[in-house]
């Protein structure tokens with residue numbers, strides 16, 4: 225058992241840290257205030273190979289693995305939770321899924337664009353009345369002989385209105401239950417009958433666009449299907465198990481950023497003639513933050529390693545996602561306390577860490593849903609899957 229990074233992984237970590245500090249941090253405050261998404265930044269990340277770790281070289285990837293992908297994503301999230309999202313939108317979501325379930329033609333057509341950052345990616349499952357229980361979704365895809373007709377509405381979709389190519393999950397046979405869902409690859413900007421709009425009311429992640437997609441008799445070509453007709457639920461669950469590790473990486477990054485900021489502040493701020501970091505109650509807060517951050521990181525790296533070995537990892541991925549997102553919220557919340565009034569000010573990053581961390585308890589399956597998965601596998605009700 226080894227706990228250290230290889231020289232190559234260390235270099236990737238340094239490169240990602242440097243990128244976050246030089247390309248993201250300098251304009252972050254104004255970008256956050258303006259809710260500004262910068263597609264050119266996604267392309268720069270693509271050029272550096274950030275989205276190709278778990279993709280074979282023939283489709284533009286580097287063929288490294290999930291471990292390298294999470295090491296990079298963590299460093300980005302440490303500076304900005306918003307800018308961690310492209311890892312799921314470009315890589316762990318559409319690209320990895322198409323690489324696994326797609327035809328050679330689909331892989332060649334779509335994966336290079338996502339990996340390079342040229343095509344902004346997305347995946348759409350959630351609807352106004354359907355979140356955790358995806359089978360309950362109402363969006364339908366009807367076989368019209370020479371095309372599919374799509375009707376319905378998706379909500380809370382990252383990159384809904386900025387996306388180029390992404391995945392849509394829709395019901396093709398209501399009676400078939402889990403086997404009645406199908407996954408499609410489509411471009412909302414180039415499809416008639418598709419209207420996208422932004423959701424501007426989010427608490428955090430202000431540089432990561434979120435929106436709605438409405439389908440009114442939209443026509444998809446027959447070859448837009450990913451995998452088999454009726455395989456959508458299986459694809460969706462497989463995809464979520466990969467995008468969850470991206471969320472866990474985001475949570476470890478945010479938790480690490482919040483912890484580091486709090487430690488620095490505790491070493492600088494004096495009250496009653498002493499540094500606040502010399503008071504045992506502050507030390508106890510910091511000790512919990514540091515220990516939880518390290519535990520979250522180990523869970524994350526283990527789950528990523530299992531994925532790279534092709535071993536069952538759903539149990540470990542859900543544990544990493546659950547623990548890391550709860551630990552990030554805890555670190556951000558206690559970090560705010562250590563900052564005192566300054567923690568309550570938007571001039572310091574403490575409050576942004578908290579707003580961004582909360583999203584990770586919700587997306588890609590809430591903390592309760594992760595507990596259901598972990599308990600189900602622990603109790604032997606379901607199998608641990610790859």
Ligand SMILES: Cc1cc2nc3c(=O)[nH]c(=O)nc-3n(C[C@H](O)[C@H](O)[C@H](O)COP(=O)(O)OP(=O)(O)OC[C@H]3O[C@@H](n4cnc5c(N)ncnc54)[C@H](O)[C@@H]3O)c2cc1C
Pocket residue numbers: 346347348349350353354355356357379380381382383426429434583586587588589590591592593596
């Ligand atoms: C910033 C952001 C980005 C997002 N990006 C995307 C995206 O790109 N694509 C996409 O498809 N979706 C996306 N989502 C949606 C997100 O994945 C869903 O919101 C999430 O799955 C939860 O669904 P819901 O909000 O409908 O909550 P609900 O499913 O309605 O759950 C509400 C509450 O009930 C609890 N609950 C539900 N069922 C159970 C149960 N069986 N046992 C115990 N508790 C239960 C939940 O834990 C939660 O606390 C995004 C959301 C946000 C906030």
